[in-house]
Amino acid sequence: MVEGLKIRKGVEEDQKYLIKWLQDPDILCWFPMYNLLEIEDAAKIWVSYAKLGALLAAEINGETCGIANFYLQPFKKMKHHALLAIVVEKEHRGKGIGTKLMDELLVLGKEKLGIEIAHLEVYDGNPAKALYEKLGFTQYGYQKHFIKDHGKYIGKYYMQKKL
Numbered sequence: 001m002v003e004g005l006k007i008r009k010g011v012e013e014d015q016k017y018l019i020k021w022l023q024d025p026d027i028l029c030w031f032p033m034y035n036l037l038e039i040e041d042a043a044k045i046w047v048s049y050a051k052l053g054a055l056l057a058a059e060i061n062g063e064t065c066g067i068a069n070f071y072l073q074p075f076k077k078m079k080h081h082a083l084l085a086i087v088v089e090k091e092h093r094g095k096g097i098g099t100k101l102m103d104e105l106l107v108l109g110k111e112k113l114g115i116e117i118a119h120l121e122v123y124d125g126n127p128a129k130a131l132y133e134k135l136g137f138t139q140y141g142y143q144k145h146f147i148k149d150h151g152k153y154i155g156k157y158y159m160q161k162k163l
Contacts, residue, residue, distance in 0.1 A: 002060055002095045007104045010047065010055030010067060017057075017064045018043035021089055030126045031087075032147055046085065054113060058088070058101045065092040068105045070113060081117040081160075082109065086128075098131055106135075110163040119160040123147070129157065137161045 021027050022039045033039045049055045049069045058066035068086035073079050084105060088098045109115035120137065122129045123146070137159040146156035 002092075002097060004061040005097060005100060006059045007101060008057055008059060009053065010050045010057045010069065012047050012050050014050070014055070014057050014064060014067055015043045015047040017089075018046055018067060018087065021087055024090060026090055027087060029149070030123055030128070052113075054082075054108075056101060056105050056108065058092075058097050060092065060097075065089045066097050066101050068101045070105065070109055070115065070118070072113065079114060081119060082113070082115045084109075084118050084120050086120075098128070099135070102131070102135055106161070106163055115163055117160055117162055119158065122157050122159060124155040124157070129159075132159050135161065 019039055022031060022033060022043065023036065028039070031042070033042050046067070046069055047055060049072060052072055054070040054072050056068050057064050066086070066088035068084060070082040070084050072082050086098060086101060086105070088101070106118060109118055120132060122132060138161070139157050139159050141158035142155060144155045145153040147154050
């Protein structure tokens with residue numbers, strides 16, 4: 001594990017990190033946003049879940065390096081499951097930060113938010129799929145032509161884990 005790593009509750013001010021990271025083409029390629037306007041809109045929605053206690057951030061020596069959240073369901077019949085999203089700053093990948101962030105998010109989901117099933121979506125070719133499998137997520141669906149980027153279709157895996 002990375003020395004100095006801390007997982008904390010996310011705050012709305014974390015939006016600036018998401019915007020910065022998602023503007024990197026190597027990160028943006030794994031998300032559906034296309035331009036800065038779409039990135040800013042998505043980041044605003046993402047961090048809005050801080051108000052509900054469903055956003056976590058990773059810090060190394062006080063510097064934010066990753067963010068993960070649950071998109072909580074507003075309807076009672078659907079509150080038992082939630083979509084999650086995660087991003088770790090490119091320079092900090094492969095160090096166990098994503099694993100720690102996911103572990104703590106899943107505990108938060110089960111113990112504090114009442115989530116029974118966590119699910120996520122991951123594009124074909126995304127190396128993060130191996131992390132999700134390592135954490136016990138299993139595939140329950142695949143959409144062959146989910147996005148079209150620069151004339152190329154990219155598929156999306158749907159994965160879930162019972163908490």
